[in-house]
Each structure stands twice: as structure tokens, then as C-alpha cells.
Amino acid sequence: MQITTSRGLATRGGEIMCGIVGYVGKKDSLQLLFDGLSRLEYRGYDSSGIAFKNGSGIEVYKAPGKLKDLQKILPKPLPAITIGIGHTRWATHGAPSAANAHPHTVKGVSVVHNGIIENYRELRAELASAGHVFTSQTDTEVVPQLIARYLDRGLPIEDAIRGAIAHLRGAYALGIIHEGTPDTLFAIRNGSPLVIGIGTDAQYIASDVPALLPYTKNFIYLEDRHMAVLRSSGIDLKHIESPEPLQLEGKVVTVNWTSEMAEKQGYDHFMLKEIYEQPQGVMDTLREWIDDTNKLMEEMGIASAIKDLRRLHIAACGTSYHAGLVGRYMIEKFVRIPVAVDIASEFRYMCPIIPKGTVLITITQSGETADTLAAQREAKEKGARTLTICNAVGSTTTREADSVLYTRAGLEIGVASTKAFTAQLAALSLLGIALGTKKGKLSDLEIQTLKPFLLDLPRLIRLALQTDGAVKEIAKTLVDAKSMLYLGRGINYPIALEGALKMKELSYIHAEGYPAGEMKHGPIALIENGVPVVFLATIESLHEKILSNIEEVKARGGRIIVVTDSPAAFRDKADDMIVVPSTHPALVPFITVIPLQLLAYHVAVIKGCDVDQPRNLAKSVTVE
């Protein structure tokens, strides 16, 4: 999940995942900015800073390390402020130091930035030769330097910002305040996410909704190349190229997330809390459409096209891609049309064939994943109808797709996706049933059989969560493992991939997922004494085949861990067994994934890994 940017190797976090907060209002404590930054900590960072206006100028405080290090140098008691910006930075360019931390301030212009200014080297050289003195090694500093240049030429602040932006290439979300412009906070977006929070007598900006949940539920997801001019009394939205205000109508979304959702509520980690929230997320997602799948088809705009629907495409990344693979099994079973599932970052480069009538489904928790967005845009450009399955109301994929099927997992903060995954499976099962019914491939009887199983899933997931104690015991024995294999067949194969992904990203143990039948074509070479192999064995028709795979691993000394709903069938063969409840064969992934999430969680905790913010990772990847 590491990604290479034009600046070399960056991470799924890095400077691209910095956190921004900003406030303009009648008066509030500096604590507001500090708390906002605390709620963005999950994005990962290694330095932070705050700038605010006092009566006479801009005060800036910056520190390497964690927010507690910033707290130490902030004035005490924290002053009341009317305007300010804050930032958490994860260095990729220039060491994590006070000098490189944001905000960067030049001649009374203070800037926080999330993204990459790709042409900063040229700009920096040009500005330096014109006498500008740089005090950091960051790409960001060219922004206040450019704005200051235009201010020196006599331009008013807004025009100076426009002038500066015209020079920038790359991705950026910016928050800007200016010493000489009272009560005005500027926010600009091009490629990196930024939300505007709308309050009464106060307006806010942030990289993500959770930072602002205590203050407002009303948000505008700033669009690319838009600028917001925020004053305590209200907001003007503009194109970056033009001073004319745009209509606000239709742009404000109200979220039903609460600030409590952004807290751990007694759990040790967000990830654990989110694992336990899965019965709710699945139910909330199903509830919206389960009784009216015809209406779902209409809402998705597919109802009239259904007769000619020959094929579906799915594109997604990481865990969402694994949901897509499960979706393929479900949809092909229920609808009897082929479904192609692609990793979104590959989609564009494989010259996708998009005949008339193609529907591309993107699956994304955040709605901001750059590769997924690029796939959606590519398909749209080639004439496909686009549908996004997304968890973040108002995010970029939802704004750009022709239709949206929301997952109702609620706010997911743990970097490793868990409850969004099972909610995605719920959305895909709804879609499969809706399409299958409309296409006449699912009989009434089949639907009537399936529906009670779906509605029973929250209860079954709760039962699967009761494996926690047993899973924890197994986890204790895995901490020294160097490598693991996860094997499944049929619809459990994507869950083998997902189990392995969770294990590697959380506990840094090398783990691979394979279709069990593929093992003898290569991976079996990895089996030696003690190598843990997790088998997913919850589909009765495949038990025999799984048993032969178990024999093959056992013969080579591998350690057998079986996740099954049929303990009697595997008791003699397994070294360890995790017993889960049975369900409909098309729905087993909802159940088998649960102990695998718990297993990765416990191994990581025992190893002392940072579960909510695994190394090199952050919550959404907004560069390709």
C-alpha cells in the first residue's frame, strides 16, 4: 500500500495525508483548533502547528512530535481567538521539524497545506532568484511566498491568492489567513479533500468531517478548483479563476454522524470498536432497501436499462476490492450476468472495454481514493453509467457518480477497514437481489429464502464475535510467525485475501491469501514446519476439497487453523479451530471475516503495534 508520487516514495499517509483545521468566528478558545487537530490524529502525523491572529498580528506555534509537544509551547491559558488555522504533518519532504511544520508564514500570510506542489522546485528557484528567503525545506512554502509576491505588487489578498494558485501544479487543499484581512479565512481545494463546516456565527474548515462534528452537522465538500471565502457571518463559494460567487444551494450536506462516534467509548482501539459495530452497520445498510429493491433499481437508474444489461464492472482498492470480489460471486449467482472486478489503480491502464450499456460500480469507504476516482472518471468518459457504493455522504465519488448506494457503517476511524467492509457486502447483496429480481433470475421463493438469512446476519455476526476469546488464545501463538497463508474456496477466497491483508497491515507479518486449489501450483513451497495456514471451511459442498488441502499442508509440517461451522468435519485435522455460526452459502463472508479481523487485531496488540494507525498507512489515499 505504499505509493510512489512524483516526489519519490511517499506512503499511504505522508504529507499527502496531513490534517487541516481552521476557524473563523466571533470568539472561541484556541482549544477549538487544538481539539480539531486531535480528532485528525488518526490520519497519522509527526509534527504539528497552529497560527492565529491576535490584536496586532499572526502568532505561530509549531513543534515536531505529537500534539502534546505542541501543547507544551502554546500560551497558557489558551487565548480566545476569532480566526486561526492548524495542521498535523507527516513529513515526506524535509524532516519533521518545527521549521518544516505548517503553518508557513510569509509577510503576514499564513498557510496550511495538504497535498503535493509538484512544480515547487522550479517555483522555489524562481522566487529565490527574485530575493525571496525560504525558511523551510517544504514544497508548501512556495504558496505563501507567491501570495506575498502578489501582495507586494499591490493586489488585494483574494487576487493575490488567485495569482499564486495559477502557478501551482499538483494536488492541494489549502487554508489561508492574512494579517491585514480581518474575519476572513480562505480555503482552496484541488485534488486533496477539504470540508467546510457551517455554523452559526462561526465557520470551519477541516480535512475530514470528524474534526468538526462537535460544532456542526452541516458541511460543504469543497470541489476541485473551488475557493471558499469564510467569514463569521457566512460563506462565499467561488471558482478559483473567478471572483463571482457560486450558488450554495444543493451543496450543503447534513451528516447524521455524532461526535461520540469519533470516540472510543471504552474500547481500547477504534478498530476494535468498529469490529463490534458490524451488526449495526450491516443492518443499517440493509434496512434502507431490503423491503423495496425495485425502488433501489429506480434510484440507481438501472431499472430501465436492465433488459440490456449484459455485464457489470467493479473497480475498487484494498479491502473495498475484496468486497468487490465477494460481490462478483453474489451478483453472478443471483443475476447470472458476468461481473469483472478490477483493482482500480489498474483499471485505466488495461484499456478497459466499455461497450454501450456498461455499468461500472466503484466501491469505496472514503469516496476520496484517487485510483478509484480515476477509474470512475475513465469509465464515465468512455460512456459507462457509474454507480458508487460509498460510506461518506457527499464525498467526491458520490458527487461524480451517476448514482450512489450508501453503506451505513457510520464513521470509520481505524485505518484498517472493518465495518465498512461488511456494510459493503450488505450493499452488494442488496444490489444482487435487486438486479436478480428485476432480471427475473431470482424466483420469489429464492428471495423469500434469502431474506430471512440476510436479516439474521446481525445476530450471526454477534455470535461470530463471541469467538474473540478463542481467537485471542490463537493470536498469542502467532506473534513470532514470519509468514502465514490464508486459504479459501469459492466465495471464501476473497475472505482469505482480506484476512491476509488485515494480518500484514496490522501486525507486519507477511501473509498471503490464495484460493485453496491454487496452493499446489506454487505457494505449497512455502510450507515448512510450523508455518500457520488458516483454512476457511464454511461451505459444505467444498469440505472434501478443503480436507485434501489440509492433508497437503499437514504432510509438510504446516500448522492448521480452521475457521468452520462444521467442527466435526475438521476436528481430527485441525491444530486450532474457530467455530462460527452457519448461514446461507452466498452470505458466509459476512461471518468468516469476523474472526480474521479479530485475529489480526489481537496479534498486532500483543506485538505492541499501533493498531489504529499502522506504520506507513493512513485512512484514505488521495494520490494515484
Ligand code: F6R
Ligand atoms: C485496508 C484498507 C485499505 C482500503 C483502501 C480503499 O484495511 O483500509 O485497503 O480499503 O485503501 O479505501 P476506500 O475504501 O476508502 O476507497
